[in-house]
Amino acid sequence: MTYTEWAEADARCWSGISLTQLEDALDKIPLRRGAKKVFRTLKDRRMNTVILSAGLSILANKAREELNADLAIANDLISRDGRLTGEIKVNVSLTEKMSLVKRMATIFNLQCKQIALVGDRSNDLTIPECLRIAIDPKDLNTIRNADFVIDDLTEILDVLDST
Numbered sequence: 001m002t003y004t005e006w007a008e009a010d011a012r013c014w015s016g017i018s019l020t021q022l023e024d025a026l027d028k029i030p031l032r033r034g035a036k037k038v039f040r041t042l043k044d045r046r047m048n049t050v051i052l053s054a055g056l057s058i059l060a061n062k063a064r065e066e067l068n069a070d071l072a073i074a075n076d077l078i079s080r081d082g083r084l085t086g087e088i089k090v091n092v093s094l095t096e097k098m099s100l101v102k103r104m105a106t107i108f109n110l111q112c113k114q115i116a117l118v119g120d121r122s123n124d125l126t127i128p129e130c131l132r133i134a135i136d137p138k139d140l141n142t143i144r145n146a147d148f149v150i151d152d153l154t155e156i157l158d159v160l161d162s163t
Helices: 003-012 019-026 035-044 057-067 097-107 140-145 155-162
Strands: 050-056 071-080 083-089 116-119 131-135 148-150
Touching (some): 019 057, 019 071, 019 083, 035 057, 035 155, 050 057, 050 097, 057 071, 116 155, 131 140, 131 155, 148 155
Parallel strands (some): 050 071, 116 131
Antiparallel strands (some): 071 083
8 A cells, every 4th residue: 555545545544534633633643752952952043943844734734834944844634614535645655755855955046965864764855965863762763874873853953063
């Protein structure tokens, strides 16, 4: 099963649910500890920040707003008349995530070596030219693909200071 097929099957499970009900439930998901400090510091350093997720745009956009990130790209659940239709627009699949990173580099006029990728899965860290930071890695491949492994989000600042 491809990621898109999985996402479509998953989205069908949400069919008929009120968009407001879903948003209320997702609002209870907290940001990772230290996220506000990290994003505020990166902004103070005039660094661009992008939330790129194979998850839901509702969550990614909520994080973008709370963290004042420059951009968020994720997958859109489709709604009509305030209810989820059971459809999804896949903007970010697991296998295409890194091509989006390269497009972001073009948008922000950056070379890959100027980009830090932060993620908990190996598919988040597949561009060797970028600085690859694994946070709370979920598998051994993530650790192998990482230049740095951290447990606390605020350690990103130490990594950036040391490189």
